[in-house]
Amino acid sequence: MPGARAAGGARGAIVQDAAARLLEWYDRHARVLPWRVGPAARAAGMWPDPYRVWLSEVMLQQTTVAAVGGYFERFTVRWPTLANLAAADDAEVMAEWAGLGYYARARNLLACARVVMAEYGGRFPGTAEALAQLPGVGPYTAAAVAAIAFDRPETVVDGNVERVVARLFAVETPLPAAKPVLRARAAELTPVRRAGDFAQGMMDLGATVCTPRRPTCGLCPLAGLCAARRAGLAETLPRRVPKAAKPLRFGQGLLGGMLGWPGSDWGESPAPAPPLAADWRRLAGEVRHTFTHFRLRLAVHVAEAGPGARPARGVFLPAPEFRPGDLPTLMRKVFDLAHKEF
Ligand code: SF4
Numbered sequence: 001m002p003g004a005r006a007a008g009g010a011r012g013a014i015v016q017d018a019a020a021r022l023l024e025w026y027d028r029h030a031r032v033l034p035w036r037v038g039p040a041a042r043a044a045g046m047w048p049d050p051y052r053v054w055l056s057e058v059m060l061q062q063t064t065v066a067a068v069g070g071y072f073e074r075f076t077v078r079w080p081t082l083a084n085l086a087a088a089d090d091a092e093v094m095a096e097w098a099g100l101g102y103y104a105r106a107r108n109l110l111a112c113a114r115v116v117m118a119e120y121g122g123r124f125p126g127t128a129e130a131l132a133q134l135p136g137v138g139p140y141t142a143a144a145v146a147a148i149a150f151d152r153p154e155t156v157v158d159g160n161v162e163r164v165v166a167r168l169f170a171v172e173t174p175l176p177a178a179k180p181v182l183r184a185r186a187a188e189l190t191p192v193r194r195a196g197d198f199a200q201g202m203m204d205l206g207a208t209v210c211t212p213r214r215p216t217c218g219l220c221p222l223a224g225l226c227a228a229r230r231a232g233l234a235e236t237l238p239r240r241v242p243k244a245a246k247p248l249r250f251g252q253g254l255l256g257g258m259l260g261w262p263g264s265d266w267g268e269s270p271a272p273a274p275p276l277a278a279d280w281r282r283l284a285g286e287v288r289h290t291f292t293h294f295r296l297r298l299a300v301h302v303a304e305a306g307p308g309a310r311p312a313r314g315v316f317l318p319a320p321e322f323r324p325g326d327l328p329t330l331m332r333k334v335f336d337l338a339h340k341e342f
Contacts (some may be wrong), residue, residue, distance in 0.1 A: 014168055014225045019191040025221035026201030031208070033065065033074055039258055048196075050124040050149035051082040054112075057141045057148075058105055062292065065207070071100055083122055086113035095326040103328065108136025126150040140250055148196040155187040156199035160206025165189070166238035167210060168190040170227035182238075248293050251280040276313040278303035287333045296330070300337050 016130050027039045035050040035056035055075060057066040074096060079085040085093070090110060097106035112135045118125055125131055132142035143154040157165075162175065166180045166256050173181060191198050215234050221308065228234045274280055280301040287298040305316070324335050 007203055010227060011169065014222075014227070015188045017335040018168065018189050018225055019220055021225070022201045022205065023194055023197055026204065027195055027205065029208070030197075031065075031204050034069065034076075036200065048149050050145060051085075052076065053149040054124060054137075054141070054145050054240065055085075055109070058109055058136060059100060059178065061105060062102055063100060067100070071096070082113055082116060082124075086122075087108070090325065098328045105136060106285070111135035112137060114167060124149070126152070128152060128154050129171035144199065147199045149242070151194070151196045153190055153192045153195040154199075154200070155184050155190045157186050158203060158206075160210075161186055161199075161202045164202055164210045164222075165205045167215070167234050168222055168226050170233055170237065172230055172233070172237065172239060172308065173240070174241045176241070178238060180218055186321040237302075246290070260327065261287045261334055274303075276305065276309055278305055283337060285337055287330070289330045289333060289339055292299070298330075298334060298336055302338055 008177050008281070011022050018295065020107045023303055030036070030039050032038065033056070036053040042048075046085070056068065056072055059071055059075075073186075075085075079093075090107075093110055094103065094106050097103065097109075097330055100106070115134055116122060125134075127150075128139075128142040128146040131137050132139055133143050134142075137145070140156070140158065141294070144156045144158075146152040147154040147156050157179075160181050165171070166175075166178065167186045169185050171178050171185070177221060189198075204221070205222070210222075211217050213235065217226065217229050217234060220226065220229075223229055225233070261329065283300045285300075287296075287300060289296045289298070309316070324332060324339075325336055
């Protein structure tokens with residue numbers, strides 16, 4: 001295989017031993033997470049609640065465990081079951097989601113909950129194939145829920161797992177081209193028994209030991225098998241094709257389905273069109289925000305809107321119903337800038 005140093009017998013040894021070593025480590029070092037059934041409880045026969053596993057996986061897409069914790073607690077206190085969430089008011093769910101970003105996920109969350117209630121009697125299907133048909137559930141989330149909640153031998157490959165596998169097999173092909181190879185290697189490692197614990201163990205190892213910078217190989221259960229460690233390459237893997245600079249966009253936009261301010265589309269040049277006729281004044285300063293694929297610079301304009309004024313898009317909220325905490329992060333930055341003036 002081009003770009004990989006772990007060949008022949010070394011690779012065979014990794015494939016043969018890695019899962020057992022990782023599971024043994026996971027039994028002792030598993031992170032305690034609010035949606036997780038730990039290895040001891042799992043061994044005693046307790047199963048994770050698929051609703052909580054699915055909710056956590058959707059929240060964790062593009063977001064860190066630390067950032068998700070509070071949101072997960074609030075969601076599950078407010079909507080403790082799938083049925084509760086499916087019956088929730090859309091606006092309340094969107095408001096509770098505010099700050100997590102990627103708002104299509106929140107809309108899909110509701111759509112998925114309702115499909116599972118309507119078509120599956122409120123019980124998530126147990127296979128990755130069926131899960132992947134649900135709204136907002138891509139191949140990764142389907143595999144993660146199938147493995148963790150139903151113990152299916154699915155291969156779960158997130159960024160942490162890619163890093164561990166790239167190092168374990170010393171795959172030097174840069175990402176993203178290396179993805180199929182890393183997935184194939186991860187599949188070779190996935191055990192038939194305890195696939196869910198194995199997936200969670202790989203995620204934990206990547207998050208706590210085999211970290212992007214300065215992996216603590218001395219604490220790693222896979223150190224004796226690791227080709228990158230042996231070759232002195234650990235910190236340089238996985239390699240990546242350098243990222244193109246993110247395009248810069250200007251404007252005053254709305255995030256679909258979220259509470260926000262009236263504005264123009266986000267374009268690549270600063271050409272805002274006012275959402276209603278009024279005496280607009282541009283505030284000093286601007287709001288800066290970085291999304292995954294672009295950086296945004298917002299000019300903020302303010303005006304007094306007379307009684308009966310209607311924006312071209314969206315609706316105005318009566319002042320007593322407005323809570324700044326309901327705004328998503330970007331819109332909150334706009335509010336904070338404007339608030340300094342009033
Ligand atoms: Fe990662 Fe080091 Fe363990 Fe290899 S030995 S898997 S580089 S922590």
